[in-house]
Amino acid sequence: MATTSDNSPALLDIAEVSKSFGSVEVLRSVSLKVAKGEVVAIIGPSGSGKTTLLRCVNFLESYDSGSIRIDGKEVGFRDGGARQRRSERDLAAMRAETGMVFQGFNLFPHLTAAGNIMLGLTKVRGKSSGEARSIADHWLGRVGLAHKADSLPAELSGGQQQRVGIARAVAMEPKILLLDEITSALDPELVGEVLAVVKSLAEDGMTMVMVTHEMAFARDASSRIVFMADGGVSAVGPPKEVLAAETTNERLRTFLARFRASQF
Amino acid sequence: MLGQIAYALPFLAEGFALTLWVSLLVVVLSLIAGVVFGVGLVYGPAPLRWAVRIFSDTVRGIPILVLIFFVYYGMPAVGVHLQSFWAAVLALTLFKTAQVVEYLRGAVASIPKGQSEAAMAIGLTFRQRLTYVIFPQAFRRFLPPWINGVTDAVKGSALVSLLGITDLMQAINQVIGRTYEAMPLYILGALLYFGVNYALSLASRRLEQRFAFIRE
Numbered sequence: 434m435a436t437t438s439d440n441s442p443a444l445l446d447i448a449e450v451s452k453s454f455g456s457v458e459v460l461r462s463v464s465l466k467v468a469k470g471e472v473v474a475i476i477g478p479s480g481s482g483k484t485t486l487l488r489c490v491n492f493l494e495s496y497d498s499g500s501i502r503i504d505g506k507e508v509g510f511r512d513g514g515a516r517q518r519r520s521e522r523d524l525a526a527m528r529a530e531t532g533m534v535f536q537g538f539n540l541f542p543h544l545t546a547a548g549n550i551m552l553g554l555t556k557v558r559g560k561s562s563g564e565a566r567s568i569a570d571h572w573l574g575r576v577g578l579a580h581k582a583d584s585l586p587a588e589l590s591g592g593q594q595q596r597v598g599i600a601r602a603v604a605m606e607p608k609i610l611l612l613d614e615i616t617s618a619l620d621p622e623l624v625g626e627v628l629a630v631v632k633s634l635a636e637d638g639m640t641m642v643m644v645t646h647e648m649a650f651a652r653d654a655s656s657r658i659v660f661m662a663d664g665g666v667s668a669v670g671p672p673k674e675v676l677a678a679e680t681t682n683e684r685l686r687t688f689l690a691r692f693r694a695s696q697f
Numbered sequence: 698m699l700g701q702i703a704y705a706l707p708f709l710a711e712g713f714a715l716t717l718w719v720s721l722l723v724v725v726l727s728l729i730a731g732v733v734f735g736v737g738l739v740y741g742p743a744p745l746r747w748a749v750r751i752f753s754d755t756v757r758g759i760p761i762l763v764l765i766f767f768v769y770y771g772m773p774a775v776g777v778h779l780q781s782f783w784a785a786v787l788a789l790t791l792f793k794t795a796q797v798v799e800y801l802r803g804a805v806a807s808i809p810k811g812q813s814e815a816a817m818a819i820g821l822t823f824r825q826r827l828t829y830v831i832f833p834q835a836f837r838r839f840l841p842p843w844i845n846g847v848t849d850a851v852k853g854s855a856l857v858s859l860l861g862i863t864d865l866m867q868a869i870n871q872v873i874g875r876t877y878e879a880m881p882l883y884i885l886g887a888l889l890y891f892g893v894n895y896a897l898s899l900a901s902r903r904l905e906q907r908f909a910f911i912r913e
Binding site: 491493521522525526528529530531532533535537539540541542543552553556557601602605 | 809811812814815816817818819820821822823825829830833834
């Protein structure tokens with residue numbers, strides 16, 4: 434897996450991004466570079482800004498200052514000095530370059546599993562419905578749901594719905610896949626099947642940024658771990674370093690200790 | 698007695714046709730205007746939201762009859778002269794539009810935020826999100842109150858008779874004026890109004906069943 438140093442070109446470049454909700458500062462000058470093929474896990478206590486940061490990457494949330502670039506292109510604002518929000522059409526086109534999988538699945542309930550995947554392919558990518566269907570079938574096969582192509586979301590288990598959610602995102606061939614606590618709403622016995630899919634995507638070289646509470650998974654599947662606290666990046670590095678018990682970072686040690694305690 | 702009524706039947710049929718025509722115009726025009734303003738109310742910039750909110754609250758707070766008289770007798774004061782037929786259609790349409798705005802707002806608000814976000818995340822534009830994700834789901838919530846509103850429009854159209862327009866109600870009153878057969882004629886009128894509305898509610902039930910597969 435690739436690692437990032439300062440001179441390798443970053444696919445995703447988050448630079449000094451800050452954001453406040455009213456008087457609460459949720460992101461404090463966050464910087465993070467992600468190289469192509471990297472899998473970055475963001476961990477941290479709730480309220481630390483992990484999810485907000487992820488949602489800024491595809492501009493589901495705006496931010497007050499700083500910049501976020503994908504392949505060198507500013508995501509939410511027009512190129513040039515003034516912070517002018519991109520047009521609706523441009524934003525849509527930019528968002529199509531990233532895929533997102535949600536904690537609550539957010540499948541479209543009126544469309545079948547295949548229909549969920551086909552919508553973006555036909556309306557955004559301009560593929561014919563036949564072409565879109567065969568891509569949908571391919572990805573449903575990849576996530577082990579070829580036999581559920583014509584099922585509605587309500588007819589699927591949580592784990593199956595989330596696998597469709599992943600298929601819907603990757604079928605668009607995004608440059609980066611954003612995963613927002615994708616197993617948090619699942620029954621424990623369904624978590625494994627979803628993580629297995631994520632792992633196989635990582636092995637294929639898909640660039641991923643994931644917010645997760647699955648510490649073991651973050652350790653095994655990611656190339657780097659980012660620990661966020663109080664809206665800032667508190668620690669970043671390879672899993673072994675960040676998750677080491679003897680860390681000198683006070684916040685991180687407290688977080689990990691609490692996490693380890695809750696596991697047993 | 699029956700002979701006299703039979704003699705008046707073509708006249709009554711014309712009135713009935715006019716009732717249906719007024720209702721249809723009002724329902725179609727208010728649907729278009731209501732959806733446009735409703736989208737403005739939910740997604741529009743603040744000034745537009747305010748304007749729609751004020752319009753909707755004002756119009757819904759005025760009796761339809763007052764609205765009809767206002768448009769027909771009041772608007773000439775500002776130089777707008779409408780034929781009684783169009784004044785009536787305009788007044789009823791304004792009233793219905795305010796209701797459609799509220800039905801649409803409620804139906805769209807009932808769709809979880811995650812649906813819009815998921816649609817944004819795959820790169821759909823605003824219009825595509827509405828067309829392919831939000832409206833198909835909101836439709837089921839919109840339909841029952843809207844059909845109720847349609848039956849209200851059919852019943853409410855009887856008020857246009859007060860501007861001297863020969864709709865079903867007016868036709869019946871005129872025939873009664875000639876024949877003094879109030880009871881059978883009012884029963885006939887009631888049956889016709891009821892028939893239209895009953896057919897509408899049957900159609901609505903069919904439609905609701907067709908879209909019942911969407912969750913909840």
